[in-house]
Amino acid sequence: MRSVGRLVAFSDGVFAISITLLxxxxxxxxxxxxxxxxxxxxxxxxLAYAVTFLFIGQVWVNHHxxxxxxxxxxxxxxxLNTLLLMVVAFLPFATSVLADALxxxxxxxxxxxxxxxxxxxxxxxxxxxxxxxRRHRLLSEALDPAGATAIGRRFQLALAWLSAGAxxxxxxxxxxxxxxxxxxxxxWLPIRGEGPRSADYAAGA
Amino acid sequence: MRSVGRLVAFSDGVFAISITLLxxxxxxxxxxxxxxxxxxxxxxxxLAYAVTFLFIGQVWVNHHxxxxxxxxxxxxxxxLNTLLLMVVAFLPFATSVLADALxxxxxxxxxxxxxxxxxxxxxxxxxxxxxxxRRHRLLSEALDPAGATAIGRRFQLALAWLSAGAxxxxxxxxxxxxxxxxxxxxxWLPIRGEGPRSADYAAGA
Amino acid sequence: MRSVGRLVAFSDGVFAISITLLxxxxxxxxxxxxxxxxxxxxxxxxLAYAVTFLFIGQVWVNHHxxxxxxxxxxxxxxxLNTLLLMVVAFLPFATSVLADALxxxxxxxxxxxxxxxxxxxxxxxxxxxxxxxRRHRLLSEALDPAGATAIGRRFQLALAWLSAGAxxxxxxxxxxxxxxxxxxxxxWLPIRGEGPRSADYAAGA
Amino acid sequence: MRSVGRLVAFSDGVFAISITLLxxxxxxxxxxxxxxxxxxxxxxxxLAYAVTFLFIGQVWVNHHxxxxxxxxxxxxxxxLNTLLLMVVAFLPFATSVLADALxxxxxxxxxxxxxxxxxxxxxxxxxxxxxxxRRHRLLSEALDPAGATAIGRRFQLALAWLSAGAxxxxxxxxxxxxxxxxxxxxxWLPIRGEGPRSADYAAGA
Numbered sequence: 001m002r003s004v005g006r007l008v009a010f011s012d013g014v015f016a017i018s019i020t021l022l023x024x025x026x027x028x029x030x031x032x033x034x035x036x037x038x039x040x041x042x043x044x045x046x047l048a049y050a051v052t053f054l055f056i057g058q059v060w061v062n063h064h065x066x067x068x069x070x071x072x073x074x075x076x077x078x079x080l081n082t083l084l085l086m087v088v089a090f091l092p093f094a095t096s097v098l099a100d101a102l103x104x105x106x107x108x109x110x111x112x113x114x115x116x117x118x119x120x121x122x123x124x125x126x127x128x129x130x131x132x133x134r135r136h137r138l139l140s141e142a143l144d145p146a147g148a149t150a151i152g153r154r155f156q157l158a159l160a161w162l163s164a165g166a167x168x169x170x171x172x173x174x175x176x177x178x179x180x181x182x183x184x185x186x187x188w189l190p191i192r193g194e195g196p197r198s199a200d201y202a203a204g205a
Numbered sequence: 206m207r208s209v210g211r212l213v214a215f216s217d218g219v220f221a222i223s224i225t226l227l228x229x230x231x232x233x234x235x236x237x238x239x240x241x242x243x244x245x246x247x248x249x250x251x252l253a254y255a256v257t258f259l260f261i262g263q264v265w266v267n268h269h270x271x272x273x274x275x276x277x278x279x280x281x282x283x284x285l286n287t288l289l290l291m292v293v294a295f296l297p298f299a300t301s302v303l304a305d306a307l308x309x310x311x312x313x314x315x316x317x318x319x320x321x322x323x324x325x326x327x328x329x330x331x332x333x334x335x336x337x338x339r340r341h342r343l344l345s346e347a348l349d350p351a352g353a354t355a356i357g358r359r360f361q362l363a364l365a366w367l368s369a370g371a372x373x374x375x376x377x378x379x380x381x382x383x384x385x386x387x388x389x390x391x392x393w394l395p396i397r398g399e400g401p402r403s404a405d406y407a408a409g410a
Numbered sequence: 411m412r413s414v415g416r417l418v419a420f421s422d423g424v425f426a427i428s429i430t431l432l433x434x435x436x437x438x439x440x441x442x443x444x445x446x447x448x449x450x451x452x453x454x455x456x457l458a459y460a461v462t463f464l465f466i467g468q469v470w471v472n473h474h475x476x477x478x479x480x481x482x483x484x485x486x487x488x489x490l491n492t493l494l495l496m497v498v499a500f501l502p503f504a505t506s507v508l509a510d511a512l513x514x515x516x517x518x519x520x521x522x523x524x525x526x527x528x529x530x531x532x533x534x535x536x537x538x539x540x541x542x543x544r545r546h547r548l549l550s551e552a553l554d555p556a557g558a559t560a561i562g563r564r565f566q567l568a569l570a571w572l573s574a575g576a577x578x579x580x581x582x583x584x585x586x587x588x589x590x591x592x593x594x595x596x597x598w599l600p601i602r603g604e605g606p607r608s609a610d611y612a613a614g615a
Numbered sequence: 616m617r618s619v620g621r622l623v624a625f626s627d628g629v630f631a632i633s634i635t636l637l638x639x640x641x642x643x644x645x646x647x648x649x650x651x652x653x654x655x656x657x658x659x660x661x662l663a664y665a666v667t668f669l670f671i672g673q674v675w676v677n678h679h680x681x682x683x684x685x686x687x688x689x690x691x692x693x694x695l696n697t698l699l700l701m702v703v704a705f706l707p708f709a710t711s712v713l714a715d716a717l718x719x720x721x722x723x724x725x726x727x728x729x730x731x732x733x734x735x736x737x738x739x740x741x742x743x744x745x746x747x748x749r750r751h752r753l754l755s756e757a758l759d760p761a762g763a764t765a766i767g768r769r770f771q772l773a774l775a776w777l778s779a780g781a782x783x784x785x786x787x788x789x790x791x792x793x794x795x796x797x798x799x800x801x802x803w804l805p806i807r808g809e810g811p812r813s814a815d816y817a818a819g820a
Contacts, residue, residue: 016215110445241722517651
């Protein structure tokens with residue numbers, strides 16, 4: 001079994017690169033109309049950029065929360081984490097597809113569902129790492145069962161929320177985007193009534 | 206509360222990637238005229254590249270100055286810092302818009318204002334991190350109030366300077382570029398008459 | 411002689427960047443047909459993305475296994491490792507060539523061989539680092555000769571496997587892709603009957 | 616004065632990203648002729664990729680050699696190092712210009728000189744960091760004056776060699792490329808007759 005230090009450093013690298021590559025998906029406007037008009041017409045790109053940026057930022061924070069409690073990585077953890085990174089690194093493409101559809105107005109439903117599913121699969125692989133580590137007793141002994149359950153529930157909530165986003169987006173595209181944006185809000189902002197313990201664990205604060 | 210080590214390492218990653226991606230915005234010239242002519246005609250791209258590169262380099266230096274004095278990050282610091290990174294990662298796009306307008310001569314005013322506002326919002330989020338940390342007593346106790354005030358003023362000066370750049374650029378595009386380039390000069394070069402203490406704090410020397 | 415810490419950190423950076431750049435090779439579909447159709451038609455790009463991503467992830471894991479046992483890097487190790495990184499950084503291009511050929515159906519044989527050879531040369535330079543370190547007594551003394559032999563054999567197996575992939579791909583393109591994908595499966599998944607010692611050494615678990 | 620740890624880590628990030636971005640300058644061939652033909656016709660891109668990759672790899676090695684002996688960075692060191700990084704991050708563009716000219720056969724002279732000058736300016740800023748650190752007594756006291764002189768001479772040799780490459784390339788383009796490629800060979804390969812001390816210092820072995 002290997003210590004998780006290098007796994008976390010490598011993952012941070014992929015998170016930082018993915019988040020920064022997002023901007024490459026936005027092309028400067030052409031010269032067929034005024035620049036101001038062109039820049040304003042790119043609003044779907046800015047929106048998609050911001051939503052994905054905040055989402056990856058959140059995955060980064062929660063990835064640290066998760067690996068603070070995992071004391072070692074066996075080969076399966078390495079593989080599951082690589083699958084998680086593979087989905088995160090895919091998000092700039094999904095973001096580009098969404099922005100493209102919102103700009104053109106074509107196939108918005110398909111694009112929103114594609115985007116939401118990409119987020120949802122991120123949450124799925126994230127949960128897979130946690131569940132595997134928990135079942136195979138790779139969690140730190142300093143973490144009591146109640147804490148482990150609280151964290152696991154928070155991660156499952158993310159999965160449920162993003163699945164709902166995909167389903168609602170299939171019905172009403174705009175609603176899907178709102179649900180995903182609200183997800184960012186929920187996971188970033190402090191939550192009223194949340195005890196300090198679970199706040200520490202599940203929110204990375 | 207979390208130690209700031211990982212936040213700083215992650216931020217450094219985003220700074221390093223953004224600064225290096227800038228070059229991707231410059232396309233090699235086509236074959237419709239001599240290469241020498243084509244390379245010379247790209248001067249606005251080189252100029253924009255250099256100004257943004259030095260600016261991000263400076264944000265990197267000052268980010269370290271800031272977090273040397275912040276002893277821990279709560280969830281709001283993480284969010285504010287992510288917003289800062291979101292703006293920094295946006296700068297290659299703004300740089301590309303500026304270079305494009307300077308090359309074509311179209312809509313220079315709009316492009317300069319857009320570019321200056323992007324820099325200005327960088328300074329705004331930067332100040333937000335510092336003000337929040339100060340108000341919520343997250344600063345290191347080794348930093349005396351006078352030092353905290355000196356640093357805060359330096360950061361506020363950046364905000365004022367870049368706001369002026371945006372306003373002046375709206376009046377006279379070239380002047381906006383000069384003001385921003387001068388900003389780089391001011392924040393990088395040693396300042397005559399500046400005491401050693403404030404030099405240490407506010408300039409990262 | 412230099413310690414390997416910086417070499418490993420620099421290599422990890424190149425692995426993380428290459429793996430994340432892979433997504434830039436996938437273009438969002440155009441508007442000449444439905445988005446759903448366009449996204450489904452990109453399956454060769456998704457396949458190539460996943461295979462290369464898992465391959466680079468594996469190289470990363472095994473690179474750590476290798477350098478855990480190398481106690482210092484002389485100039486030749488630095489050069490050989492740089493050649494390894496040069497091939498890894500080339501893989502996004504080979505991936506793009508493969509996806510392009512699978513999408514268009516043109517020249518699949520050439521593309522599969524090109525892709526397999528790129529993987530094979532990765533394994534070749536990888537073996538060169540290990541063989542050089544072993545012959546020049548740069549291995550850690552904590553590693554007994556049996557362990558060194560076990561690791562070396564695992565690395566040689568990779569070379570043989572990927573060479574077979576290139577040859578089989580020249581005969582039957584699809585078979586080449588299957589052999590390379592199976593390689594990922596073999597090197598990632600735990601192997602039944604494998605003793606704990608060799609598992610530790612050769613598989614990074 | 617600041618310790619150089621973060622400066623070196625940030626610089627390593629820029630080196631790793633620049634070196635890995637090089638591949639993005641190579642486009643997969645189109646479908647107007649056979650893929651094999653298309654891949655072979657890209658030889659100038661592969662050549663330029665390899666030469667620049669090995670060059671940046673070398674700058675990375677020598678940057679560590681340099682900062683192993685610099686005990687602290689003042690503001691001017693930070694600025695000079697940022698200028699060095701600005702030139703290194705520019706190299707993918709110069710590489711692309713060279714490959715483009717070699718492929719088309721147009722304006723090879725201009726392209727080779729442009730490429731050689733970009734390398735040369737890298738060496739120039741590199742020497743500026745070292746000379747500044749030496750004159751302002753920022754070198755480690757463990758380095759004796761003879762060692763400092765040996766390192767400085769090695770760095771000056773790089774500057775002279777690359778200047779010669781630019782001049783010779785202006786006369787005969789091919790010769791310029793050969794001189795730069797030979798530079799990589801000279802700085803990477805062990806040098807016969809070189810004492811162990813200067814080898815350690817000046818070549819990073």
